Structures are given as structure tokens and as C-alpha cells.
Amino acid sequence: MTRAHLPGILAMAAIVVASNILVQFLFGQWLTWGAFTYPVAFLVTDVMNRVHGPRAARQVVLAGFAIGVLCSLIGTQIIGEYGPLVTWRIAIGSGLAFLTAQLLDVVVFDQLRAGRWWRAPLASTLIGSSADTALFFSIAFSSALAFIEPANDVSWAAEPLPLIGFGPIVPLWVSLALADWLVKLGLALLALMPFRIIVRRLAKNRG
Template sequence: MQAQRYTSVYVILMTLVVVASNILVQYPLAGTLFGVNLADLLTWGAFTYPVAFLITDLTNRQFGPKYARVVVIAGFVVGVTLSWWFSAPRIAIASGVAFFCGQMLDISVFNRLRRMSWWRAPLMASLFGSVLDTALFFSLSFAAFFSFLGPNDDFALGVSPIFGVMTMEAPRWISWALGDLTVKMLVALFMLLPYGALMSILKPMSSLEKAA
């Protein structure tokens, strides 16, 4: 009963994060930083989406991979359905595929490392999951090769210096992907703070502790 109750809370939180990120990823940052045009580098979704990995890792820590997968699948279904209404269909499809694959990889890595140092499992799981998620999301969302999923974003396809500063130019969505991944890695480090703070509150089930 406790697992089901907490799982429902995790599902709601996951859904909110996915929907918010799908909306915010369509809005590049405005302004400049050290002479770099932020619109060529980042979207607002980069700051909200990494929270999904924290939710998955907390579920995995407390109830194990089985319930973590339930949260991911439920968040996937509800999040993609709502995102279809609040964002472009292509974004919803890309988000669903990237979310599902990235989160499942996160669960697998976390489960393999859960017996090591407390920070290793959430950090490494988030980093591996973020790399896969970012590669899938931005390529499916904006690459011309996947245009059969929906119309391309003209602004995303516009050419800009890679990472906003390099002399080599590429479609803007590649810089978005690199900037997004950089932020995700930084946020993954920051997310260790709430994860560590909640460790004494959200303790693993007795069966998980015995297995460890």
C-alpha cells in the first residue's frame, strides 16, 4: 500500500516535469553571455528535465527497479499524451522516445551501482541517461533526416557556430544539444544535494536492504 501511494506521487511529479520540459524546450534563452548568443546554445527545458532523473532514482532507491519502471512507463504515457496537446507532435514523439530510453538506461545503471558509494549510482545513472536522452531527443526533434515525424523548426535548422563560440558552424539544434547536455550534467551534480538530503527519509524497503 505504501509503495503504491508513493508511486502515485512519483508519477504525478514525473508527468509535471515531462510536460513542463516539452513546453520549455521550444523556447531558447534570450540575451548574451560573454559575447555568446544564448539562443544559439540553450533552451529553458535544459533546466527542468534533469529533475526526471532525480525522481526515477529516488523511486529506484526506495522501492527498487520494478516500481521505478512503473513510474517511467506511467510518466511516459501521461506525459506524451499531454505533451501532444501542449507542444508540437514531433516534439511529443521525440520526447517520448528519448524519455523512455534514457530513463530505462538510468534505472539499469543505478541498479548496478546501488551498492557502491551513495553518490555514485544517482550521478552515473543520470549522466549515462542524459547522454542517450539528449542524443535521441534533439536528433528526432530537429534533424532533417527525421522530417517524416513532422515539419522542421526553421530556427533550429539555422546555422550557428557550434556551442556558440567555435569557428565551425552547424545546424543550431546541435549547439542546443551540446548546451543542453552540459546543463544536464551540471544539474545532475546539483541534484545530489536533494538526493543526499532525502536518503534518511526515503529509505529502501527491507527486501532491498537485505539484497544489498
């Protein structure tokens, strides 16, 4: 790790901490405010990958993972109105989803880096985001994985409701996952311009 990697690490740390705080606050019926900050982590990873290479990107991911684990451990010790702010299922799901999705992002980006400038960041973010959503919500809320934390009652997440309010009847957590995934997809597209601008400026500064 070099001093050039420090901005990426600090940016990732800020995103992870902010997302862990903002996830406690609802945005509408299906989302939390954290859904809008967390996807920026993929932008940071992709910028580091483009400018400094996959090794630097992985170092930033591992730093973010360590900070995320620390945030989750702190959250498990803070008791809110309905129990710990972070259950062990959420902690495990969050950590595993982050690490898997971000490292997958690094691999996909590196494989596509020689193509059009937008191809690698878009494809890697879409694939990583999909893996992140699937892993987190299934581990944290699926009744099929209740054995992970038997004492944690997540029966509320299995309540049958129309998919995001108007689709077929599915467990509530599926609607939460779909809403989260749609936000990630939208932000993946919006992040292309900031990616292009940041990469150009960093490359110019290095040159």
C-alpha cells in the same frame, strides 16, 4: 503499485507537465526554461530506485511517459504563431527520448546500486541524460530524419553557425543539443545532495 509510490508518480507528473509548458519559453540563445526542470525527472527516478527498487522506478517512468504523450498530443492541437506548438517530430522525439533515457537510468542505477552512494545516481543520470539529448534533438531536428514528418520544415535548425557561439561551424540544432546536455550534466552534479537528503529521510520514515 502502492501508496508509497504515489509521491514519486505525482512528482514525475509535475515535472513532465511543467517541462512541457516551460519548453515554450526561451532562456538566452540556446536554451528554454524547460531545460532546467526536465533533468529533475532523473532525480525522481533515482530516488524511487534507491528506496523502492527498480520495479517501482519503472512504474514511475511509465506514468511520466503516459503524461508526456498526453501533453504532446494536446500540444499538436494548439496552433501558435508558427504552427502547432508541438510537431509530430518533437512529439515522437520527446516520447522516445524520455522512455529510453529513463529506463536506461533505471538499469544502470540498479547495476551500480551496491557501490558508493553517489556512484549509481551520478552514472545513471549522466548516461540517461546523454541518451535523452542525442535521441530528442536528432529525431526532432536533424535533416537526415526529415522523412519522419516531411511536411514539417525544420530547415532553420540546419542553419550553419559556430557551435554555441564560438566553436566550429555546425547546424544550429547541434548547438541547442550541446547546451541542453551541458545543463543536464551540471544539474546531475547538483542533484547529488538532494538525492542523499531525500533518500535518508525516506529511509528513516520507512524504518
